Amino acid sequence: LKFPSKLFKNNNFDTLYTLNANRFNFEQPGNNTINIKMGTFDIIGIITMAIGGALYLWTTRTNKGLVRSENTEYQFKNEEGELKRYMADVSYIDFDKAPEDVQFKWKKRSPVAPTLAIEILSSKKPIELKRNLTKMQQVWIKNGTDIGIVIDSFGKKYYVFENGKPEFVAEEIHKPFTHELLPGYTGNFGIHADKL
Missing domain, CATH: 3.90.1570.10 (tt1808, chain A)
Incomplete structure (x- = not known):
């Protein structure tokens, strides 16, 4: 996923993880980009x-x-x-x-x-x-x-x-x-x- 510059802050990763029932892992490989790792278990x-x-x-x-x-x-x-x-x-x-x-x-x-x-x-x-x-x-x-x-x-x-x-x-x-x-x-x- 790509986001506008400075829209997504690093400290939001834990919140995303919790909101998605701890099912997805999020990575930020570069500025304004997020990878979602989808392994459920x-x-x-x-x-x-x-x-x-x-x-x-x-x-x-x-x-x-x-x-x-x-x-x-x-x-x-x-x-x-x-x-x-x-x-x-x-x-x-x-x-x-x-x-x-x-x-x-x-x-x-x-x-x-x-x-x-x-x-x-x-x-x-x-x-x-x-x-x-x-x-x-x-x-x-x-x-x-x-x-x-x-x-x-x-x-x-x-x-x-x-x-x-x-x-x-x-x-x-x-x-x-x-x-x-x-x-x-x-x-x-x-x-x-x-x-x-």
Whole structure:
């Protein structure tokens, strides 16, 4: 969010946090700008870090690509040719898609779709699952992401999308995830899910 100069003061952050039922975290990365971190439960942040951390360890061991954080913006054009920006909770770009030096030059904005995009539900409301499944199909897979995963820790399932396949596959959350495009990687998406 952007605000007129000097409208928003630093001491208002605690008030915003309280007024929003302690559900959102606010950051002020620069003058007149506020980022809202939308994680509803602290445990969702822990789950996100565990999944991203495991993927990161796999990439450092295999040197196959780079893991990107939720702050990475992916830029896609819509049907009207307008550039739109999207963020996944965790993503990964294989070096076959873009070499390491090229990826580092992008900083936080990627012009190519990730090899893997992961969305993690932050609410148990049914609309949240529907929204994330639609986003995975209509944004990530449609724009060239090879593998998409929507993790529903509340419903104890994860959903796997693959480019070129019309339907997603639902799996029990404690079933390990593997894929031929991620050789040697095993996703344990059920970590901490029983604490919800």
